[in-house]
Each structure stands twice: as C-alpha cells, then as structure tokens.
Amino acid sequence: MIFRQLNKTACKTYLAGSEATKEVILVDPVLPQVNEYVSLLKSEGLKLTHVLDTHTHADHVSGAGALINLTGAVYVMHQNSPVRCVSFRVPDGFDCHLSDIPVTVMHTPGHTKDSMCLIFPDRMLTGDTLFLDDGGAGRTDLPGGDPGEHWESLQRIMRLPDHLMVYPAHEYRGREPSTLGEQKKRNPNLQPRTKEAYIKWLIDMKLGPAEWMNAVLKANYACTHDPKAVHIPADTPTCEIKGTISQEIAEQQVPTIAAAEVRRRLETNQLDDTVILDVREPAELKGELRAIQGALNIPVGQVAQRLNELEKFREKEIITICRSGARAQTAAAILLKAGFRKVFNMSGGMAAFRQAEKKPL
Helix, strand or coil, X not given: CEEEECCCCCECCEEEECCCCCEEEEECCXXXXXXXXXXXXXXXXXXXXXXXXXXXXXXXXXXXXXXXXXXXXXXXXXCCCCCCCCCEEECCCXXXXXXXXXXXXXXXXXXXXXXXXXXXXXXXXEECCCCCHHHCXXXXXXXXXXXXXXXXXXXHHHCCCCCCEXXXXXXXXXXXXXXXXXXXXXXXXXXXXXXXXXXXXXXXXXXXXXXXXXXXXXXXXXXXXCCXXXXXXXXXXXXXXXCCCCHHHHHCCCCEEEHHHHHHHHHCCCCCCEEEEECCCHHHHHCCCCCCCCCEECCHHHCHHHHHHHHHHCCCEEEEXXXXXXXXXXXXXXXXXXXXXXXXXXXXXXXHHHHHHCCCC
C-alpha cells in the first residue's frame, strides 16, 4: 500500500493508494500546497482518483476544489457536508475499495456535523474526531459542533480494533502516530465518562470560535481557490481544545477566591467595589446553576475582544466565574496579561457557589 503524509505543517494531508495500480486518493489537502501535490503525482506516475475531506475545515482552506479542477478527480465528503462542490456524498458505513484496499466510512459528528473517519484494515484517518495523546480531539464549540454527538462518536471508535494506527488531520506538537489501543490509554477524550460528564467536561473548556475561523468555514463552503481569501494565523493549535489560547495566557498564574467567601461578601454587602464577571454562554445563565444577580456576562471566547468594555473596572477587583472554574481561569488570565491587577477566579465556579448556599455562614 502507498501511504504518505505530505505536509510539513500542523495540517496533515495523506496520500493513500495501491502499489499495483498506482491509483491514489488525497485526504484533507490544503490549498497552498496543491501545485506540490500535482507535481508529486506526475513525477511518480500516480493517478489521483478521489479527493476527500474528513470534514469542513475551520482552520485552513481546503485544496479539494482546486484539485478536482486540475485533475478531474472525484470530490468526496460525508452526505451531511454543506460544501457546494462535493461531487460524491457518502453515508455512514459506506464500504468502498481503493483499488485492492478496502476502506469503510464511519460518520463521527461532534467536531462538525459532517465529520467522518476512514477505516483501513490496519489504520484509520480520524480527521479532527480524534487527535493524538494529550492533543485529545477537535473542538466541539465551532459551528456544527456538539459535545454529546462527539461522545457518541468516540464510543463507536472505542469499539474498533486496538491494532489500528491513528492518523489525525492535525498534529501541532510533534506527537507520533500510535495504535488505537495506545490512544485508549493515553488520550484524555477516550477515558471512561458518562455522556453527561463528557459534555460538562468539554463545556468547561469551551472558548467560543475565533472570528477568523467562521470566515474560513464560509470560504470552504464556497470551494474557494484563492489561498488569500481569508486571513489565517500561522500554524497555531486552533482546532485543539483551548487551541486559540496563547502560551502566555495558558501559563499565566491566577489567584483564586473561594465560592463560600464570595457568597459571604454578597450576603454582607461587601462587594460594592467588586465586579463579578460571568464568562459562561448566555443560555447557561438560565440553567440549574443560574446566575449571580448583578454579574456582568461576557462569554470567555469574547473577553479578549471586549476588553474596552472592562476598562472602567481596571482599578476594581474582578472575580471571574463559570460553571466549575476552567473557563473563568482562562478569562482571568487574559485580564491579568492585559494589565488588570486585581483579578481572581472563583474556585469551583457556580457549582461550588450553589453548594455553599446550602451551608450556614
């Protein structure tokens, strides 16, 4: 079997095909390298029969549209794909052959509605459904993402044979492909959790999509051939959980304040010179944990872009809160790096705050 990863960047493009017939497919091609792919095919006497995208990409412009024009190959995506120029849409469980090599399509929504994995006899191309080791998996907070669907997709993957080698569509930190059996041990997204626990775990890490990623999605829906159609930041781990956080933010030390102490101050009217910043999504404020009266709501994914709204509170104490503390940690780190000096993360979040209400002061 011919099998090669072609890119030097974090976005991975796989060439797969038959040694006997020299017929090949390209999976997840990137637009800036299309000419290099075509040159490689010609120099090695390979016939490109199909181009596949494992999902609609949000971090780079796909090269599929340009490739089908240049080579006459068939463009394949899952049947739920919104991409306009797809010529062959496949359902879950679709069995096909790459010349003499069997390949099965597994629909794995969660990162996007059209995410799919390609299952070969000895390996699997997982797209953004599953990354390697602590890279976890693709974000579920982009348009079409759904943490519940992602959990269900991972349960299906968990039932696949351990010997399959895992090849994801992204690798940002030099991790090497390994077997699914190894990923079951090392990948945090594959650890045993109920669906409810998995959803809560992902929600606590939710950042909201970067605006430029929405523009990339639209460019890919339209099958653009222009590599400069949208501005894309240099090779950053944007599709990983927390991938849009800079290293400086990730490493920022954040002081905490106990939920019980926040409750005590509220009950004794000692928060006059304090701003409570709730960084959950607006819909969460109406859920079982509700919101603290008078809290300012800016979702964590918008904090960096809306710092001007917080400027008037620069000299005040700011307490960031979310459901259990993870998103509030990120928001507090962003504020501290921006020069806000008195910022605290309410440890345990609103879950801890509601528990504190049940105890006497």
